[in-house]
Amino acid sequence: MSETLLFLIPLLPLACAVVNMLFGMRLPRLFAETTAVAGVATSTALTLLFWDYSVGEGTRAVLGTWLSSGSLDVAFALRFDALAAPMTLMVTGVATLIHLYAVGYMHEDQDYARFFGLLNLFVFAMLTIVLADNLLVLFLGWEGVGLCSYGLIGFWYSKLDNAKAGTKAFMVTRVGDVFFGIALLWLFSLTGTLSISEINAQAASISPGVVIVLTLLLLLGACGKSAQLPLMTWLADAMAGPTPVSALIHAATMVTAGVYLLCRMFPLISLSAVGMTAITAIGALTALYAATCALAQREIKRVLAYSTMSQVGYMFMAVGAGTVSGAMFHLLTHAFFKALLFMAAGCVIHLAGNENDIFKMGGLARRSPPELLWVFLAGAVCLAGVPLTGGFFSKDGILLALFTHGDPVYKLFWLVGVITALLTAFYTFRLVYLVFAGEPRGHGHPHTIPMQMRWPLWPLALLGLAGGLLNLPVLVGGGERLHHWLGGQAGRHVTASHNLEWLLIGLAIVIVAVGWAAAHWRYRVFRGARDTKTTRFLLDGWRADQLVDLMILRPFNAIAGFCWIGCDRTLFDGTLNVLASQARASGNLLRRMTTGRLSSYLAAFAWGFLLILGWVLMTLVGRGGGH
Amino acid sequence: MIVPFEHVLAMASALFVLGLTCTLVRRQLIMILIGVEIMLNAAALALVGASAFWQQVDGQVFVVLLMAITASEVAVALAMVFYLRHRKGTIVADQFNRMHG
Amino acid sequence: MASILFYILGFVMLAATLLCVTCRNPVHAVIYLVKGFFALALMFYLLGAPLIAAWEVIVYVGAIMVLFLFIIMVLELAPREQPQEPGWQRWVPGLLLAASIMICTLLIIFQDPSAASHGPNHFVGPREFGEALFGKYALAVEVVSFQLLFAAVGAYYLGRYQPRRRNEEDQT
């Protein structure tokens, strides 16, 4: 089959999206749902079908020219290579499961056509990012993803703060896109092309200083999309959207787009050590920040949101440490168990009568169907990094990479990584205990969970638990298949002496145990005070929102006011009005001169006559004197 | 020429100035018109002086035309004064200031 | 001799006009002006323009000044007869002017009008004047005649509405 069929992978969801949006409402609900799920399912099948196209250099498919003017020539081109294939499979696979789940979750919502349309459009945009051959098509997907998350977060638009959350998400990601845009423009002016492979090939020719700045720009762009430190405020509020949205966008796919961008541009950014340290530093700080915030969150989905932010921080650390395979490994496993956790959270919310606050839930273990507890536990175990689970191996690989990195400062990042791992374990089990253990606190009457919501959870649980097989370290007899699969793009091959690895694995196990015990002691045994100043501080995400509001929104509003009222109203219009009033005033002056009395006019004649007479005499005298 | 031309012109200009002051100073419309008449006659005097000085008859023809025009001017002016007197009840020039700006 | 007469007449005319300008009563002003114009007519005669002198008296004084007087009388602009100041001072200016004009006229008449010496050397007779007026300036005469016609129509138009308006004003 020719490679242009590759375009079917992203275009199928697009087609379904368009169909849903235009005719969704008019057609029966079942039709809309089936087209949505079928679209994504077939693209998953196609990815598997085309799997061997991605071996080695991968295949490049071109649809047609998009923009061509002067030296710029950008085409709609896809590159299906070793890095893109697993990512595409993950995106389409998880998306299919989430679509199925969404059919159940959104059962009673009337506006299903718009929902499924936007969801499919999102999958299309995400696939364009993953499969993009040149940066402009990637940018197209990049903004498309931002738009869909805006639409989906603000899906229940009747509540204004949902819309506000959507706008906030779109704005913050767009700020990130600015840096990505500038990097894009700079790269084009440096290398004369936008295709990723050529840029990476010419990366060596760019001067080091410029590479550092470019890396920072790309980092900031990635931070915008992956909710890392400077631009992270939008992720927590993004939970206003329906749970399948949170599961798909804010767990599995969109937040990892930033990591994917860095992996794609790895040959370029790996040239600057400063850039790599910056990436690791941002990753570490965000991981720590998010983990601390997750400790104090009251809503189940916000806990998971902050945990996602923290895990993506780990992926940034992995890229910073040089292992693209480590980052991708964690990205894939994280996608599985985090999507699982979000969906399970959706079921929990349903069970607790649409109650989000975990302090108002409890004792669900008894009332919920048994497998929900096991499924949730499976996800939690992966997240916490309990040994032998997928999460454990991927996180451990990253910590190993950090530890074995040449630069001593990475030992500091390793330490931050360990602390964050501890906190992660603590808040995960805190979540489990508060939701499932203890006596029921909430008063909401439980909804029954439809079949579609329960069924997709199982495959994800399995994938999460068995995720380790993807890139099992040599120590444990694994073949590090992902690392070899990525080949050239895999980055640094992390090797360490056996006892060092055993030491680190031991440390990881201890961390998880300590975390579990602390959570058990804190929420099962000790009934201490709940609310202190620090918890409120952490609850507000270190009051980041207020900081942003103070530092950026208020001055922006002031400048906008100044520009409109200050400049336009008073300065420009002011000068015009002054000119106009001056004209009227001088007109008035002349008006007063015409008194209407005959004598003043005659006097004017006389003065005029006198003047003429005087002038005549002057000339006469002049000429008289002349000869 | 019985008198040097400059003297005639001097006398004409004196007369003209008198007429001018009369027009400027007086309040009554009638007196203003009389002032105008004086000025016109000053012009006539100058014309006749010139005609005598240059031995030309044109000057005198002009005076006749001048008189004709003055006659028509006075006719209309006085009709207007008559009209204003009845319409406005007064012929003091300053009363008619409706045309002010 | 003629030049002396000319200066006297000039002085008389200026005096009369000065009195006319400064006098309060419009009727007196018109009368002084008439005296002035008589002196002017004589001066024209001295300057060799007998026809103009005649015209001045007939047209100017006769028609225009009379019209002024008529208007003043009709509109009762002249102030009521105040109580007379005593004695003759009021008479002096008028009489003096009238007397001097009378003397000059007589002198001119009895000075042998056709004498070349005192008369102006360029004496424009009616024939020469007529040829000029209807020869070179024929067109000008036509135009002026139109002007007079318009003036007449204008005066008629302005004067037409008086009767009605007066009653309205009386009522309001």
Added chain:
Amino acid sequence: MAILPHIPWLTLLICLPLTGAMLCMLADERERTSHWLALATTAIIFVITIGLFISYGAGGAGWLLHEDAIWIDRYGIRYSLGMDGISLLLVLLTAFLHLIAVLASWPIERHAPRFLGLLLLLETGLMGIFLAIDLVLFYVFWEVMLIPMFLMIGIWGGEQRRQAALKFFLYALAGSLAMLVALIALYLLHGEQTGSYTFALAELMKTRLTLPQEILLFSGFMLAFAIKTPLVPFHTWLPDAHAESPASGAVDLTGLLLKTGVFGMIRIAFPLFPAATRFALPLLGILALTGLFHAAWGAYRQNDIKRLFAYSSISHVGLILLGLAAWQITAWEGSILLMLTNAIATGALFVLIAMIRQRTGTCQIDELSGLWGQAPNLSALFLLFALASLGLPGLANFAGEILVLIGTFQTHPVWASLAVVAVVFAAAYILRLVQGVIWGPISGTRITYDLTPREWLILVPMAILVIWLGLYPAPFLTPLHEPVQLLLGGSP
């Protein structure tokens, strides 16, 4: 390439709207003859322009179509029209937008014949400007364009329509007078030097001017064009004129009047005075940048939607001028494409505002809320066009913007980076608008009906165009290659 028979197409393009205008003026007010007449005229013109586009779309050096006749021989003024790639696109845009304007002004009842007559007169003016290559002819059409716009705002506008119309007219007139003075000075200088007194653009380009002379004349022309574009210091007339303009009138004002200023610069100011242009480019660039930021910030605080989109147009024109100031082929082609796309996107938005105003009686953001609940189709299209004007990739404006940014980055990296930052502010005010109008609980007056078939007929082609231009702008870029090369090549 000339498939079309040898008919003086350009003159036809100008005279057809003129005759249409006359006939409309005479039509009876009661039955809707004037509406159908206007629709027929604009439709015919649109078909002609499409025919021209198809047959001359491949572009080519020099004038694609050229017509020339003696007008006032005594002063060397000739009736000469010329169409190259750029004017072909703008003529197509004019025809399309006027067809939309006539459709959009279908519900106008008050003095409808006069309104439509003025609309067609405006079209004549615009066609003339885009095609004239004789400076006096250009100036005549420049003035012809003012009058209908002034009357349309003055009579059919909003509350303070008179002040807005007067301000618009005086501003534009002041500019055009400066241009007239410069025009005549140039004419005389050229006459002295070469002995042949003519207003043809090609000859006038050959006059040798000293730098101070050139700068003086250049600033005369630029004042007129800067006011019309509008460049920052001279822009305060646009928000008022927009806020008070009638629905279809606004489409033209946004779409085309602003572009005539830019077109004037490209066609007349830059080629005539190359040295002065090289001297003034940095200033133009800085003013464009300030305009970009200033208007984007100003738009954030607006409450009236029309005024907000007026500022948005100023911001977009700032970007267009930035592209011109970069003096680079990609930037220029991007600017011209952005002119096209911005005209369509903002034009469609103004039509939508008119529809919202008809339904809810207001176009203030704080009085509107929850439109999506009441009229989902209308709001969906509103969102589409708002996102297009925001510069979302895949939609119309992005293609133009990215070309401008890439081109500008080649020559002025700092400007381009600042411009990218300014694009975020564009997102700020658009999202604030969308949130205020579409999302949120349903409040205020109830909207009873969604889009009527007529409204679908207006909006669907524009939506298709917006998406098509975003994804595949090549057919609109090919005619631009040679003329832009020529205009750039000729000067610095």
